[in-house]
Amino acid sequence: MADAGMLRFHVPEPEVRPGGTPDFSNVPIPKAGSVPRPDIDVDPRSIRDHAFSIIRVLNRTGEAVGPWAGLLSSDELLTGLRHMMTLRTFDARMQMAQRQGKTSFYMQHLGEEAVACAFRKALAPGDMNFPTYRQAGLLIADGYPMVTMMNQIYSNEADPLKGRQLPVMYSSKEHGFFSISGNLATQYIQAVGWAMASAISNDSRIAAAWIGDGSTAESDFHSALVFASTYKAPVVLNVVNNQWAISTFQGIARGGSGTFAARGLGFGIPSLRVDGNDYLAVHAVAKWAAERARSNLGPTLVEYVTYRAGAHSSSDDPSAYRPKTESDAWPLGDPIVRLKNHLITLGVWSDERHAQAEAEILDTVIAAQKEAESHGTLHAGGKPSTRDMFEGLYAEMPPHLRRQRQQAGV
Amino acid sequence: MPRRTMIEAIRDAMDVSMGRDEKVVVFGEDVGFFGGVFRCTQGLQAKYGKSRCFDAPINESGIVGSAIGMAAYGLKPCVEIQFADYMYPAYDQLTQEAARLRYRSNGDFTCPIVVRMPTGGGIFGGQTHSQSPEALFTHVSGLKTVVPSNPHDAKGLLIAAIEDPDPVIFLEPKRLYNGPFDGHHDRPVTPWSKHELGEVADGHYTVPLGKAAISRAGSALTVLAYGTMVYVAQAAVEETGIDAEIIDLRTLLPLDLDTIVASVKKTGRCVIVHEATLTSGFGAELSALVQENCFYHLEAPVARVAGWDTPYPHAQEWDYFPGPARVGRALLETMGA
Numbered sequence: 099m100a101d102a103g104m105l106r107f108h109v110p111e112p113e114v115r116p117g118g119t120p121d122f123s124n125v126p127i128p129k130a131g132s133v134p135r136p137d138i139d140v141d142p143r144s145i146r147d148h149a150f151s152i153i154r155v156l157n158r159t160g161e162a163v164g165p166w167a168g169l170l171s172s173d174e175l176l177t178g179l180r181h182m183m184t185l186r187t188f189d190a191r192m193q194m195a196q197r198q199g200k201t202s203f204y205m206q207h208l209g210e211e212a213v214a215c216a217f218r219k220a221l222a223p224g225d226m227n228f229p230t231y232r233q234a235g236l237l238i239a240d241g242y243p244m245v246t247m248m249n250q251i252y253s254n255e256a257d258p259l260k261g262r263q264l265p266v267m268y269s270s271k272e273h274g275f276f277s278i279s280g281n282l283a284t285q286y287i288q289a290v291g292w293a294m295a296s297a298i299s300n301d302s303r304i305a306a307a308w309i310g311d312g313s314t315a316e317s318d319f320h321s322a323l324v325f326a327s328t329y330k331a332p333v334v335l336n337v338v339n340n341q342w343a344i345s346t347f348q349g350i351a352r353g354g355s356g357t358f359a360a361r362g363l364g365f366g367i368p369s370l371r372v373d374g375n376d377y378l379a380v381h382a383v384a385k386w387a388a389e390r391a392r393s394n395l396g397p398t399l400v401e402y403v404t405y406r407a408g409a410h411s412s413s414d415d416p417s418a419y420r421p422k423t424e425s426d427a428w429p430l431g432d433p434i435v436r437l438k439n440h441l442i443t444l445g446v447w448s449d450e451r452h453a454q455a456e457a458e459i460l461d462t463v464i465a466a467q468k469e470a471e472s473h474g475t476l477h478a479g480g481k482p483s484t485r486d487m488f489e490g491l492y493a494e495m496p497p498h499l500r501r502q503r504q505q506a507g508v
Numbered sequence: 509m510p511r512r513t514m515i516e517a518i519r520d521a522m523d524v525s526m527g528r529d530e531k532v533v534v535f536g537e538d539v540g541f542f543g544g545v546f547r548c549t550q551g552l553q554a555k556y557g558k559s560r561c562f563d564a565p566i567n568e569s570g571i572v573g574s575a576i577g578m579a580a581y582g583l584k585p586c587v588e589i590q591f592a593d594y595m596y597p598a599y600d601q602l603t604q605e606a607a608r609l610r611y612r613s614n615g616d617f618t619c620p621i622v623v624r625m626p627t628g629g630g631i632f633g634g635q636t637h638s639q640s641p642e643a644l645f646t647h648v649s650g651l652k653t654v655v656p657s658n659p660h661d662a663k664g665l666l667i668a669a670i671e672d673p674d675p676v677i678f679l680e681p682k683r684l685y686n687g688p689f690d691g692h693h694d695r696p697v698t699p700w701s702k703h704e705l706g707e708v709a710d711g712h713y714t715v716p717l718g719k720a721a722i723s724r725a726g727s728a729l730t731v732l733a734y735g736t737m738v739y740v741a742q743a744a745v746e747e748t749g750i751d752a753e754i755i756d757l758r759t760l761l762p763l764d765l766d767t768i769v770a771s772v773k774k775t776g777r778c779v780i781v782h783e784a785t786l787t788s789g790f791g792a793e794l795s796a797l798v799q800e801n802c803f804y805h806l807e808a809p810v811a812r813v814a815g816w817d818t819p820y821p822h823a824q825e826w827d828y829f830p831g832p833a834r835v836g837r838a839l840l841e842t843m844g845a
Binding site: 227258260262279286287292293294318491 | 533559560564565567569570573574575578580581583584585597600601604605609610611612613614616617618649650652655672673674718761762765766784800805823
């Protein structure tokens with residue numbers, strides 16, 4: 099073989115950096131309604147194309163079209179719109195509270211509201227989500243009290259987690275929301291284990307695993323796919339591809355070709371891509387995957403194609419690594435605007451009613467915030483006790499911790 | 509009373525636990541059909557079915573991570589890592605997840621899992637079949653760490669661990685699987701069937717976690733040991749003729765400090781023995797605790813005999829393994845100091 103010359107090291111780069119003009123022309127966006135809806139017991143090999151396309155329901159003029167449309171009533175869609183608007187308002191208020199020093203940290207969902215809000219509505223009571231830190235829509239859509247979320251964010255005296263956890267690391271077994279951990283991807287395999295347990299117990303409940311595009315590079319992503327595939331666990335494996343992992347564009351996790359959904363194909367797991375900013379499409383695909391799991395047909399991998407419109411967290415400034423206007427150029431638009439337009443097209447909504455709803459939601463969130471702040475914020479007012487720091491580590495406090503608690507004077 | 513090897517005792521503990529509680533599930537690499545590379549799960553799949561005892565992919569993080577998810581669901585997984593040397597891929601799941609789940613969720617979710625792993629050297633296992641990583645667990649808030657030294661304790665401690673509501677790391681000294689070992693590798697090994705500690709009752713019983721055992725009463729000196737080192741210490745005591753009190757810690761965390769302190773206050777001297785490497789090993793914690801709690805009773809510096817601060821070698825097995833000669837020298841020095 100001829101001498102190929104020196105090797106060259108390859109490091110993927112995003113198309114555009116700060117100062118450049120955002121360009122998503124290289125992102126193929128299939129027409130709404132163009133991707134078929136297979137039966138849930140489909141042979142995974144026959145739907146390989148679904149891992150490379152994008153399932154979409156809402157078209158440019160706001161109509162619901164194609165085989166994935168028609169699952170939700172107008173009332174259900176209005177409720178979904180309200181959930182997304184609530185989450186966005188909640189985010190804005192908590193982001194502001196962080197800037198005001200009322201808490202140390204916050205993470206917004208801006209632009210990704212449809213994913214968790216619509217997914218939650220595809221689950222049944224008793225199902226368990228294993229979320230990341232960017233799925234608070236699961237709680238909002240399940241009616242978890244906003245005041246309690248805020249108490250956690252403020253680490254105040256009413257914080258259900260007693261001030262032990264960083265803000266947004268919620269936990270609610272009752273609402274099918276597994277305790278969030280700072281360690282990326284760990285919950286992905288735990289979700290598979292939970293689903294295995296449900297199958298072992300001949301239960302009818304299913305699990306949903308959540309991960310971002312960047313964290314798919316963690317080894318627990320692989321662990322989860324292996325175990326889910328091996329044991330045909332009743333789990334929906336969700337990948338939220340918002341294009342960014344802090345400053346790192348998704349090509350660093352994914353490489354230069356293929357999709358995140360395509361990763362599932364090598365494990366024999368049916369894998370679909372869906373428009374993550376299309377409430378109806380997210381719900382329809384989630385329902386399909388949930389029905390598969392509940393029918394003992396095994397796992398499904400779903401990649402939600404969306405865009406992280408906000409900063410990674412309150413500690414992040416995206417203008418240092420991507421164009422400021424990039425989210426405006428995102429071809430799948432804004433999930434709230436798109437559902438709003440659809441509801442207007444249906445004749446059940448209007449700009450006036452939308453503005454009115456925005457005002458009502460803001461009032462509700464502000465009222466919740468006032469109530470939460472009456473229990474304290476991070477640096478002022480009521481706070482968890484020092485005793486709470488020592489308790490709850492073990493079912494029964496071991497002697498060495500009792501001694502340390504005494505030393506701490508509590 | 510029937511005599512059992514440590515392998516049979518451990519298997520019996522899982523059998524009893526699975527029989528009593530259908531929430532107990534057992535899995536790991538080669539654990540199902542084959543019954544484990546050390547035979548610890550032999551027959552369990554045939555008896556309880558594939559839903560209760562099954563083979564896992566070769567993925568330690570997957571084994572522990574899925575067990576955590578099962579525990580969150582409400583099962584009681586007792587999983588196996590084939591060698592303690594191979595627990596590192598699961599370390600993230602053990603330390604950041606299993607150990608903290610109850611705390612971070614304020615009891616909303618708990619993690620009643622047991623992670624069994626064969627540990628320790630003395631078997632020509634080389635670098636990755638001989639390690640004693642207990643200090644990497646005792647340093648983690650939220651875990652319990654257990655090391656049995658005989659079949660009776662192994663069964664009782666394992667049943668207690670399975671019934672415990674918190675995550676337990678259960679380190680099984682594989683050198684003791686078939687019989688006690690005092691470090692005299694040039695002498696024939698006695699099987700458990702010839703040893704009174706091989707007497708293991710049928711059915712259900714527990715040995716409480718967090719309680720040490722005095723394996724030899726004495727007045728001249730206190731030896732703190734666990735696992736294989738209990739027998740090495742016994743040999744060293746016999747060979748030096750020192751009337752030492754040997755404490756088998758059994759549980760490293762939570763530690764039975766009361767038993768340790770009472771003994772050292774009585775003897776005034778303390779030698780700590782473990783196979784694991786010296787620096788930042790569990791012996792350092794024991795030494796500090798003895799010093800803090802028994803300072804005015806100590807008549808000599810607290811001594812530590814441990815594995816050297818090197819990876820576990822192959823050819824130099826018996827130069828590395830802290831045998832009775834090395835332990836004996838430490839006993840004599842501590843008595844003479």
